[in-house]
Amino acid sequence: MLWHQLITVAIVALACTQLHMASSQTAGVNSCPKNFTLVGExxxxxxxxxxxxxxxxxxCRSIGAGLLSLNNSLELYLLANWLNIDLPYTLELWTSGNLLGSSSIYYWQNTGQQARYxxxxxxxxxxxxxxxLMLAGTANQGTVANYSLEVRNCANxxxxxxxxxxxKNVTTTRICLKPDAYETVQVPRN
Structure with a gap:
């Protein structure tokens, strides 16, 4: 009888260790690749x-990314703060927005979505x-502020x-054994 209890404790301990490892790996899932900085989402x-x-x-495509797109005022605010640290005194930068292939609707090249913001x-x-579309700001006491969009020649x-x-949280399903039941848990793929 003692052996059965010892084996049960060992299985539960193993299951708890696996769950702990899965949760600790999941904590870093929403992180950025090397040389990228998390700004908002x-x-x-x-x-x-x-x-x-x-x-x-x-x-940008050569490194698996796309040119910048904007979805809302919060993204623009966070971007402006980050630019003043990462690229200080930057007055103009390209976005993925363009009118290419359309006569009146701007699209984000990066996502293929219509530019609504x-x-x-x-x-x-x-x-x-x-x-x-270029994002242009104005110099303001050593920083750049008031970023807004301007239409420019793509050759500029x-x-x-x-x-x-x-x-994204890419997971696989594994079965963790408990003494009296089976339970599934999602763990990130390596």
Whole structure:
């Protein structure tokens, strides 16, 4: 009888260890790859090299990311704060927004979604200026503020920011044994 109790305790201890390992691995699941910084719900990487829009898009795609897109005012606020630290004094940078292939609707190249949040600069949009969207700010006492979108010629040169979403919780199902029942638990794949 003592052996049965000892084996039961050992199995429960093993199951608890597996659950602890699974939960500790899951804690770091929403993290960014090397050289990316988590800003809000996106992983961002600044690209201080000057490119035209097409080269900036190709550069981000070469590292498995896409050019910056904007979904709401909170993202713009967090981005502006991060830019003042990571790329101080940056007045202009490319976004993935463009009018390419459409006559009047802007899309985020990065996601393929219609651009619904468009914080236009005063006097914008001016489609006669080009087809690509640049985020432009104004210098304000050593920082850059008031970022807004401007339509620009895609051949212009600017720096850019690449984005990707944090790694999703990719899991597999494993069975953990308990003395009187089976229970499944989700653990991240390695």
């Amino acid at each position: 996106k992983c961002l990487q600044s690209v201080a090299r000057w490119y035209n829009w097409f080269e900036a898009d190709r550069n 468009l914080p236009w600069a005063k006097g914008q949009p001016k489609p006669s200026n080009g087809d690509c 040169w600017a720096i850019s920011v690449c984005e990707l979403l944090p790694a």
